[in-house]
Amino acid sequence: MTALGFLYPGHAAEDDYPRMEQLLGSDVRLAVVHTDIGEDAHRVDALLEMGSAERLEAGVEELRLSGAEAVVWACTSGSFVRGWQGAHEQVRGLARSAGLPASSTSFAFAHAVQEIGATRVAIGATYPEDVAALFAAFLKEAGTEVVAVSASGVVTAAEVGTWEYDQVLALARDVDRPDAEAVLLPDTALHTVAHIPDLEKELGKPVLTANQVSVREALRLTDRRVNAPRLGALFTREPIVQA
Template identity: 80%
Template structure:
């Protein structure tokens, strides 16, 4: 049994995780602990506070008791707003507090893009323009070319959590770019787990979503590979051998 631990901010699209657990098979367990988000706002100062060491540490002890093999901070904006170096320090502090390998959704996107052997991506963000721009800058620091960013200007995770299939597909279509090898949808408050194969069929290319790459990152940290076509192309590829 591989046990994966996730620290998830608040309550928006957390039902993606039990859905993905079912799709991964009976030997993978997903343990989700909710962290206190403070102010629900896609605003840089609020997002930095959301991912503070104190807020993350509050959920770590419960995950340790579950016997998790790895932990991922299941929040994109609450990590990349700290910049590349700050997000690395956030992960190091989390690993130290948890006593296990740790990562975050922001780094999960970078690792997943590399896994797919891609260089150019388009971004469909629910965030306001300034926050979406910080995600693009984070990706570029990770060596990824961003062909374009589409932002929706949504201020709260709670509102994003109410989006249904129509809004999701509209964002994906608007954000896609002909030069992009992948489309990235970077908000863990967005329900995507039930729609990834349909999104990929619609766009004719792989799609990486926040909750999807978060779970994939947990498996990567635990040194597990799971073939799960219902979770998209990321879960069907052989690993890329880095030179």
């Protein structure tokens, strides 16, 4: 049994995690602990506070009691908003506090892009333009070329959590470009897990979504690989071996 822990801000699309647990099989358990979201706003100051050390540390003890072997801060905007170095410091602090290997959804995207062998991506963001631009800058720091960014301008995670498949598909279609080797949907408040195979079929390329890559990142931290075709290309491809 592999137990994976996730610190998830507030409530929006956390039901993606039990769905993924079912798709991964009986020997992987996903423990989700909700952190205090503070102000629900895709605004830089609110996002910095949402990912503060104090808010993350408040959920650590519950995760330890769950038996988690690794922890991921399952919030993309609450990590990349700190920039490349700041996001590293956030993860290091979380690892010290939890006494476990730790990462965040922002780094999960960077690693997932590398794993599928993509170098050029398009970003379909629910965020306002300034926040979406910060995610693009974060990926560029990771060595990924961003060929297109779409920003829907949604202010709250609560609203994003109500989006249905047609809206998710429209977001992905609108930002897709022929030269994009993958489409990224970076909000953990967005329900995507049930839609990944259909999205990839519609676009004809890998689609990486926030809750999906968060789980892949936690598996990476525990040196586990799981074949789960219903979770998309990220969970079916062999890892890329760097020369």
